Amino acid sequence: MIRAENLTKRYDGILALDGLTFEVHEGELLALLGPNGAGKTTTLRLLLGLISPTSGRIWIAGEPMTPGSHGLRRRIGYLPETPGFWERLPAWKNLEIYARLYGVPAPRSRVMALLEQFGLADRAHDPVATFSRGMRQRLALARALIHDPPILLLDEPTAGLDPEAALEVRERLRALKGQGRTILLCTHDLEEAERLGDRVAILRTRLLALDTPDRLRAQRFGVVVAIELDGDPEPYLPRVQGQPGVIQAALRNGRLEIQVTDLRAVTPNLVRSLVEAGAPILSVTPVKASLEELYLQIIREGRGPGESG
Ligand SMILES: Nc1ncnc2c1ncn2[C@@H]1O[C@H](COP(=O)(O)OP(=O)(O)O)[C@@H](O)[C@H]1O
Ligand SMILES: [Mg+2]
DSSP states (O other), rough: OEEEEEEEEEEEEEEEEEEEEEOOOOOOOEEEETTSSSSSHHHHHHHSSSSSOOOEEEEEEEEEOOTOOHHHHTTEEEEOOOOOOOOTBBBHHHHHHHHHHOOOSSSHHHHHHHHHHHHHHOOOOBGGGGGOHHHHHHHHHHHHHHTSSSSEEOOOOOTOOOOOHHHHHHHHHHHHHHOOEEEEEEOOOOOHHHOOOOOEEEEEEEEEEOOOOHHHHHHOOOOEEEEEEEESOHHHHHHTTTSSTTTEEEEEEEEEEEEEHHHHHHHHHHHHHHTTEEEEEEEEEEEEOOOOHHHHHHHHHSSTTTTOO
């Protein structure tokens, strides 16, 4: 649905994006992660055709995006990093202006339906200046949807919101995903990325990783099972290390932490062997690295020599 090929963007001397190639499939939500200055906003602006790449190509729904692709832009809804409104105009009027810009049929009723959907109907006639951050963000989402686009580019929609307001926005994102829309979501919230994202991309000028969180974990950390014993686990370590399917085993947090090739295939034999040796097993738990651990490791590896922060 969205395809970028070898996208590079330089601003004056600054290399903001270097050879980015990726795809967002139809109906997929791809979470785009990366530190400040990683090139996330630049990527969205390129996909939208607001700026042109220094080199590289973009396809939206199979069509090449070029500076004159106004038709293509209509298929995309955009939530900018800092959405601007006509502050003194009422919320409904802000949306109606966009509805008319996009030539939406029956703009007034479309606007009211969206305000209803986003929990803003009772504030429709209040100026946007009186809105809280959470309300503004929901209004910005409603605006991105005014022309019912199949593709959404969302730039940190939950940034700076309190937990409750963030949750409300997140629930609406989940609903949008449920409607089969194709969504590229920039976020700093790793839990949000994991919960909502079908796949996650980690960007730092270059694309450092792109896959499902589980596959990224498996590639980086393998599969780890922790076995807790009643007493000192150390005497059992050599036995565990000799088992088929065990990549490595160590004592950590008072438990045996065992990296295995495959949880299902290896764990039962491992447990059987320990029981045969008389090990008093209290618990057997698969260990999942957090997306945060994964993210930090990938970002650190992606940092070139001499770079910091
Ligand atoms: N209009 C611009 N002019 C010059 N440099 C810019 C401009 N926009 C972004 N940059 C630079 O490009 C890099 C990527 O920025 P950006 O895409 O905003 O990153 P992110 O959204 O991931 O924080 C940063 O180094 C930023 O300073
Ligand atoms: Mg940004």
